[in-house]
Amino acid sequence: MSEVLGDFIRALRAADVRVSTSESIDAGNVIDLVGFNERETLRDALSQVLAKSDDEKQAFLETFDTFFAFDQFKEKPASVNEPAANENEQDEQADGGEGEEGEGGESSGADGPSSPGGGGQGGERQGEGPRPRDDLVSLLERGDQAALQMALAEAARQANLNRIRLFTQRGMFTRRIMELMGLDGLNEEIERREQARNTDGAAQLMQAREELRGQVRDYVEKQLEIFTANSGRQLREEVLSKMRLSNVDRSDMRIMRELVRKMAKRLIAMHSRRKKIARRGTLDVRRTIRANIEFDGLLFHTIWKRTKVDRPKVMAICDVSGSVAQVSRFLLMFLYSLQEVLPNVRSFAFSGELGETTEMFERERLEQALALVLRDFGGGSTDYGRAFEDFQSLAMNDIDHRTTVLILGDARSNYGDPRADILKLVHARARRVIWLNPEPRSMWNSGDSEMRRLAPYCDRAITCASLKDLERVVSDLLRTAV
Amino acid sequence: MTSDRKDATGDIEAIRKGFETRGYICNAHIATSIFLAEKLQKPLLVEGPPGVGKTELAKATAEMVGKPLIRLQCYEGLDEAKALYEWKYGKQLLYTQVLKEKLGDLMTGAQGLKESMARLHDFDDTFFSEEFLEPRPLLKALWQPGGAVLLIDEIDKSDDEFEAFLLELLSDYQISVPELGTIKARTAPIVFLTSNNTREIGDALKRRCLHLYIPFPDTDLEQRIIAARVPEMEERLRNQLVAFVQGLRQLELKKLPAVSETIDWARTMVLLHARELDADLVRNTLNVLLKFQDDIDNVDGEVNALVSKAVQAG
Numbered sequence: 001m002s003e004v005l006g007d008f009i010r011a012l013r014a015a016d017v018r019v020s021t022s023e024s025i026d027a028g029n030v031i032d033l034v035g036f037n038e039r040e041t042l043r044d045a046l047s048q049v050l051a052k053s054d055d056e057k058q059a060f061l062e063t064f065d066t067f068f069a070f071d072q073f074k075e076k077p078a079s080v081n082e083p084a085a086n087e088n089e090q091d092e093q094a095d096g097g098e099g100e101e102g103e104g105g106e107s108s109g110a111d112g113p114s115s116p117g118g119g120g121q122g123g124e125r126q127g128e129g130p131r132p133r134d135d136l137v138s139l140l141e142r143g144d145q146a147a148l149q150m151a152l153a154e155a156a157r158q159a160n161l162n163r164i165r166l167f168t169q170r171g172m173f174t175r176r177i178m179e180l181m182g183l184d185g186l187n188e189e190i191e192r193r194e195q196a197r198n199t200d201g202a203a204q205l206m207q208a209r210e211e212l213r214g215q216v217r218d219y220v221e222k223q224l225e226i227f228t229a230n231s232g233r234q235l236r237e238e239v240l241s242k243m244r245l246s247n248v249d250r251s252d253m254r255i256m257r258e259l260v261r262k263m264a265k266r267l268i269a270m271h272s273r274r275k276k277i278a279r280r281g282t283l284d285v286r287r288t289i290r291a292n293i294e295f296d297g298l299l300f301h302t303i304w305k306r307t308k309v310d311r312p313k314v315m316a317i318c319d320v321s322g323s324v325a326q327v328s329r330f331l332l333m334f335l336y337s338l339q340e341v342l343p344n345v346r347s348f349a350f351s352g353e354l355g356e357t358t359e360m361f362e363r364e365r366l367e368q369a370l371a372l373v374l375r376d377f378g379g380g381s382t383d384y385g386r387a388f389e390d391f392q393s394l395a396m397n398d399i400d401h402r403t404t405v406l407i408l409g410d411a412r413s414n415y416g417d418p419r420a421d422i423l424k425l426v427h428a429r430a431r432r433v434i435w436l437n438p439e440p441r442s443m444w445n446s447g448d449s450e451m452r453r454l455a456p457y458c459d460r461a462i463t464c465a466s467l468k469d470l471e472r473v474v475s476d477l478l479r480t481a482v
Numbered sequence: 483m484t485s486d487r488k489d490a491t492g493d494i495e496a497i498r499k500g501f502e503t504r505g506y507i508c509n510a511h512i513a514t515s516i517f518l519a520e521k522l523q524k525p526l527l528v529e530g531p532p533g534v535g536k537t538e539l540a541k542a543t544a545e546m547v548g549k550p551l552i553r554l555q556c557y558e559g560l561d562e563a564k565a566l567y568e569w570k571y572g573k574q575l576l577y578t579q580v581l582k583e584k585l586g587d588l589m590t591g592a593q594g595l596k597e598s599m600a601r602l603h604d605f606d607d608t609f610f611s612e613e614f615l616e617p618r619p620l621l622k623a624l625w626q627p628g629g630a631v632l633l634i635d636e637i638d639k640s641d642d643e644f645e646a647f648l649l650e651l652l653s654d655y656q657i658s659v660p661e662l663g664t665i666k667a668r669t670a671p672i673v674f675l676t677s678n679n680t681r682e683i684g685d686a687l688k689r690r691c692l693h694l695y696i697p698f699p700d701t702d703l704e705q706r707i708i709a710a711r712v713p714e715m716e717e718r719l720r721n722q723l724v725a726f727v728q729g730l731r732q733l734e735l736k737k738l739p740a741v742s743e744t745i746d747w748a749r750t751m752v753l754l755h756a757r758e759l760d761a762d763l764v765r766n767t768l769n770v771l772l773k774f775q776d777d778i779d780n781v782d783g784e785v786n787a788l789v790s791k792a793v794q795a796g
Contacts, residue, residue, distance in 0.1 A: 018685075020689050022689060023689060024689075026522065026524070026692075029522055030522070032513075033490055033517075033518065033522070034490040035490060037491070038491050040510065041490065041491055041494060041510070041514060044510060044511045044514040044515075045518055047519075048515050048518060048692045048693055048694055049692060049693075051520070051693065052689075052691075052693040053688075053693075054687045054695065057695060112505050135565070141543070274702075287561075290563055293569055293571070294610075294660065294661060348711060367485050465711075
């Protein structure tokens with residue numbers, strides 16, 4: 001597999017596109033088929049082999065455009081124009097370079113063995129280390145952009161630029177690439193010209209050197225951007241998902257929202273397959289006969305009818321009072337995402353009074369819905385007793401043996417009666433009652449927390465303080481929903 | 483190798499032209515995927531909203547390469563007996579009856595059980611041979627002399643087990659029949675899988691396929707499609723009609739009108755001898771384009787604005 005492709009795939013992986021080994025091989029075959037000549041065709045073709053979902057296609061297109069953009073040398077004004085056509089070898093190189101116009105051709109400069117036009121000289125160049133100093137000098141003097149681009153790509157390859165990970169490495173890589181391109185030779189030449197009192201020539205070369213340095217730096221920047229496109233965000237996401245929800249900064253809200261959405265999607269993808277269980281006792285005649293043909297119709301192997309398991313019905317009650325305001329934003333966010341993907345979610349919110357928010361979530365966009373819920377239900381002082389009464393009149397009749405009731409709150413009822421008797425009723429009817437409490441277990445039952453009275457009527461009462469906790473709980477909920 | 487590469491663009495263009503003469507208008511992207519599917523011998527997973535011509539693509543391909551199209555419609559509960567093969571029970575039974583006496587003849591003179599068994603073994607597989615095999619679409623596609631185009635339609639509707647079962651077929655073009663062993667394709671078929679994305683397709687399946695996403699066509703492409711499918715329509719009306727539909731797709735609707743609906747609508751217009759798009763005409767025929775009463779109600783208010791915009795564009 002060619003090195004360009006390897007780098008490209010690495011860049012794709014950095015941009016969150018999953019590429020398996022077999023897909024890399026396919027991509028190699030595709031390049032053999034269509035080549036580097038037609039940018040559009042190459043993009044179309046590779047996108048079909050490497051990117052296999054909507055998100056991935058989008059990321060692919062972006063990465064393709066940045067990765068195969070080789071324009072550093074094109075914008076440069078043609079300041080150094082002296083033809084130095086006295087050295088044959090360089091002439092050849094220049095020709096080779098010019099022959100390969102366009103992105104594809106240039107990229108293949110780094111392609112080593114399989115570069116289309118550069119068979120001879122490519123071989124000569126490989127593994128040679130720094131090339132003779134006069135190479136760079138004459139390249140600069142002639143202003144041969146294509147050849148310079150190739151030299152740059154080759155030097156970058158030797159310097160292992162594709163391993164760049166941190167922005168602090170930029171300087172080091174720039175210097176190393178310059179050296180590999182023949183910086184020493186260039187400096188010597190400048191010195192020699194100065195000694196020979198050829199000040200014009202020296203000044204010209206110095207200017208060219210500075211320009212080259214700028215171009216190399218740009219190139220390194222771009223590569224850094226390509227290969228680390230997502231790593232910063234990934235790190236932050238990692239940290240955020242483990243952080244206590246109440247400590248998440250407002251400025252990270254956007255990332256959090258994205259995270260929550262991703263998480264809900266992942267959970268659903270994992271559990272959306274409808275499960276089947278065997279219904280013992282009912283023979284599936286057709287399948288049984290089919291399966292036993294090989295035994296000449298003797299029923300050795302019986303097959304039972306199976307019933308599909310319906311997705312869980314979920315009712316979620318979310319406390320949005322002041323004491324849990326920070327956390328409830330995320331819980332609501334999560335509820336919203338969950339409702340988008342699960343068909344049977346009903347959501348309720350309360351601080352004093354309780355109301356159903358299902359429709360609001362269906363109708364409005366996330367931000368709008370959150371604001372509305374917080375406006376309508378938030379801010380009041382918590383009263384679990386009242387909330388449970390409202391819940392009873394609103395939804396009790398719809399709770400059946402398939403319903404999971406999810407309660408999100410800190411159980412701090414301001415010393416009011418939490419009406420544990422209603423929860424007991426709910427518990428009796430529902431399949432499961434799960435209580436997610438944002439406070440650590442050591443804080444339960446302290447002050448006005450009523451966990452002690454409410455917890456007995458929950459199948460599970462657990463702490464849920466970070467997105468990771470939430471994901472674990474919900475994954476559990478979906479998996480065991482029978 | 484270099485010469486191959488030069489041909490690639492030409493080949494892709496040829497495929498596009500080939501489709502065009504058969505009334506299937508597509509862009510280079512779609513043509514590229516057909517080219518790759520043929521050259522790499524990989525199945526092609528086609529996704530996209532309903533009605534953008536996913537199934538049509540397979541039909542057009544079959545017509546172009548001159549191979550028969552074998553279609554397998556997926557649904558919940560589809561199993562290998564319906565997708566792959568079935569034994570011809572009736573024929574087996576009949577033959578057993580008819581051959582009963584022959585069997586008696588065969589056994590005469592056999593010394594003891596052991597020898598009878600041995601004689602029977604010689605004819606062991608008679609009843610489980612290809613003679614008694616009823617090929618279903620997948621097996622048919624493998625057996626087809628000269629290859630075939632196999633269309634596995636709406637794979638997302640099938641069960642997970644069936645998806646897993648397809649893996650062997652898709653990666654090696656072979657299937658295992660327990661009684662017969664492995665059956666390999668005589669000529670590798672060109673395989674299309676389509677999905678409307680009602681559920682996420684498994685990674686294993688995706689990895690084995692090329693992946694093509696067909697979005698709604700842009701204005702230019704849609705005009706060409708209508709021109710090819712409803713040639714009797716005047717150009718002016720056609721442009722207006724396409725502009726209207728394109729405008730409609732910008733709205734928030736339950737189900738956006740796809741190309742197939744645009745074609746239906748264009749045919750309706752031709753039947754009604756319409757010469758120009760106007761608001762009343764659109765209101766009366768909106769149900770061809772939109773399939774939900776909610777959507778029709780929602781669009782009703784926008785019709786005037788959309789029509790005037792479309793008339794300008796035309």
